[in-house]
Amino acid sequence: MPDDIHAGCPRIEPIGLDGVIVRFGEALSQPANRAALAFRAALERDVPDGVEECSTSLVSTFVRFDPLSLSLAALVSALEQRLTGTDWYAAPLPEGRRLLRIPTVYGGDFGPQLDEAAAAAGMEAEAAIVALSGARVRVSAIGFAPGQPYLGTLPEAWDIPRQTGLTPRVPEGALVVAIRQFVVFSVSAPTGWRQVGRTAAPLFRPGSETPFLLRPGDEVIFDAVEAGAWDRLVADPKGGIVTEPLA
Known part of the structure; x- marks a missing residue:
């Protein structure tokens, strides 16, 4: 289970008109960074329709989407489904490292x-x-x-x-x-x-x-x-x- 610095995470936050942040922690930790990298890799292996870009910061995964073909609500729902059922803090790091x-x-x-x-x-x-x-x-x-x-x-x-x-x-x-x-x-x-x-x-x-x-x-x-x-x-x-x- 995530510790205190991961409390309330992961959570999804809108960024501007065409982006969301999936936040795995409030401060840098190895588990939160692992989660961000693993979640990005999973999205890139199976890109949701309407998603145009994925990238990572220290503890977050950024997802940019086309709001003309994918609504924010639909994207959030799709991301929530992918977050459920996997312990991203212990997930394998991306291949090719x-x-x-x-x-x-x-x-x-x-x-x-x-x-x-x-x-x-x-x-x-x-x-x-x-x-x-x-x-x-x-x-x-x-x-x-x-x-x-x-x-x-x-x-x-x-x-x-x-x-x-x-x-x-x-x-x-x-x-x-x-x-x-x-x-x-x-x-x-x-x-x-x-x-x-x-x-x-x-x-x-x-x-x-x-x-x-x-x-x-x-x-x-x-x-x-x-x-x-x-x-x-x-x-x-x-x-x-x-x-x-x-x-």
Whole structure:
């Protein structure tokens, strides 16, 4: 059964004139994220007539429909039927997931806020690198910028707050951390999260048939490498990434 942070969920909420959100939680949790991903996959395997798009956020599935061919009431009824009888919080994750090992340079110019983030987590910088590079995290959602992943959840020590101010700009490939999550920046942008490392991962490939490197449900390990490896990683179109399928 869902715990307190899932109380009142799942529930369906209209969004604008042609969308609904199926919400599985009020805050990020692995079960709620699992439910959102699994429910989206189920809808995409058997798309209701009139539904035009499905996508996921951290704990919700978004459904966009054609209101000229499908009424809101009919869609809500169809979704309620699909929600019934399945424990979506324990449902299998979508097929086709992968484990990606992404080489990452931590600290120094590549992670200028590593020491600060480590202190907030109650550990020394070297211990922080061991902890962060040893974490296996799941892509919870893609958002903010093309191909940009949110990944979690990290151990409780990394439930550290965002900064009170903004870092004016972090580079493409910056690995940042806050609130038990990683984000890897697909573009250079400002952020309130602390940069602990940098990758050469090609997150957004606009000329590719699959422009986003990562997909919700994929799992990632940000392996620590020495700063001297950076030039080699940048020269590699894959950024040194090793990928294997997940059963």
